[in-house]
Amino acid sequence: xxxxxxxxxxxxxxxxxxxxxxxxxxxxxxxxxxxxxxxxxxxxxxxxxxxxxxxxxxxxxxxxxxxx
Amino acid sequence: xxxxxxxxxxxxxxxxxxxxxxxxxxxxxxxxxxxxxxxxxxxxxxxxxxxxxxxxxxxxxxxxxxxxxxxxxxxxxxxxxxxxxxxxxxxxxxxxxxxxxxxxxxxxxxxxxxxxxxxxxxxxxxxxxxxxxxxxxxxxxxxxxxxxxxxxxxxxxxxxxxxxxxxxxxxxxxxxxxxxxxxxxxxxxxxxxxxxxxxxxxxxxxxxxxxxxxxxxxxxxxxxxxxxxxxxxxxxxxxxxxxxxxxxxx
Numbered sequence: 088x089x090x091x092x093x094x095x096x097x098x099x100x101x102x103x104x105x106x107x108x109x110x111x112x113x114x115x116x117x118x119x120x121x122x123x124x125x126x127x128x129x130x131x132x133x134x135x136x137x138x139x140x141x142x143x144x145x146x147x148x149x150x151x152x153x154x155x
Numbered sequence: 156x157x158x159x160x161x162x163x164x165x166x167x168x169x170x171x172x173x174x175x176x177x178x179x180x181x182x183x184x185x186x187x188x189x190x191x192x193x194x195x196x197x198x199x200x201x202x203x204x205x206x207x208x209x210x211x212x213x214x215x216x217x218x219x220x221x222x223x224x225x226x227x228x229x230x231x232x233x234x235x236x237x238x239x240x241x242x243x244x245x246x247x248x249x250x251x252x253x254x255x256x257x258x259x260x261x262x263x264x265x266x267x268x269x270x271x272x273x274x275x276x277x278x279x280x281x282x283x284x285x286x287x288x289x290x291x292x293x294x295x296x297x298x299x300x301x302x303x304x305x306x307x308x309x310x311x312x313x314x315x316x317x318x319x320x321x322x323x324x325x326x327x328x329x330x331x332x333x334x335x336x337x338x339x340x341x342x343x344x345x346x347x348x349x350x351x352x353x354x355x356x357x358x359x360x361x362x363x364x365x366x367x368x369x370x371x372x373x374x375x376x377x378x379x380x381x382x383x384x385x386x387x388x389x390x391x392x393x394x395x396x397x398x399x400x401x402x403x404x405x
Contacts, residue, residue, distance in 0.1 A: 100175060101176030144336055155156060
């Protein structure tokens, strides 16, 4: 199991991390709006995360930190 | 728990001003990771361009210089010759490097100046609102080519890697992309290599990075990356165009 942290207020909701996740765990949380006015990315089920950091590698804004 | 991935130290905490999904952020991070990996943050000086990346001096925590439009390789030449112990890199877009700065680029390359050039090619002028760039693809619709780029009147796109590899002098030239995890990993290696070449005093290294511009291409961020894969990479093939280390090994 890995720990994935999002800097929610920096996220621009581009969704590149959503497509990068090989397990399809990341979603844009449509019910939330951050300081910039975007729906930020978040993880649905952290227990299934393998800690590959693909999401963080595709994030243009360094929103994601991955620990394993 | 060990940290697998976090923001590199060579980037400041300033939030990037780029549009959502713009891959400038990824390329900034790859440059910063190379600086961190090689432990050269204290002696690196970057040269910022004019274009979308004009505010790069706010984002890198090394010393930065802002050059006039297209003149980054000339400024970098001066910096490197005045301070040969520093690591000098330029970060330029296609309007900066391939259009107004073509002369400086070609001449810095043919002198084999010991600098690292990061060239971001997104086939459009991003900051000014999406005009046709020298690197726009044939038939590409932009603000100034609403019926698509007509190669009969405005000519063909400039392939910078192919052009510069026609010169004898440059040490290392490679084209990479950042449209998938696989390509980002390759781009990271290439950028690191370009910095290593400079540390070893080998000479001119240019890394062309195929980037995207979702806003001005009129696409969603993911669709823009798909367009990079389906249209841009076939026109601008990825790979190493010049590697003199292979010759040295013989």
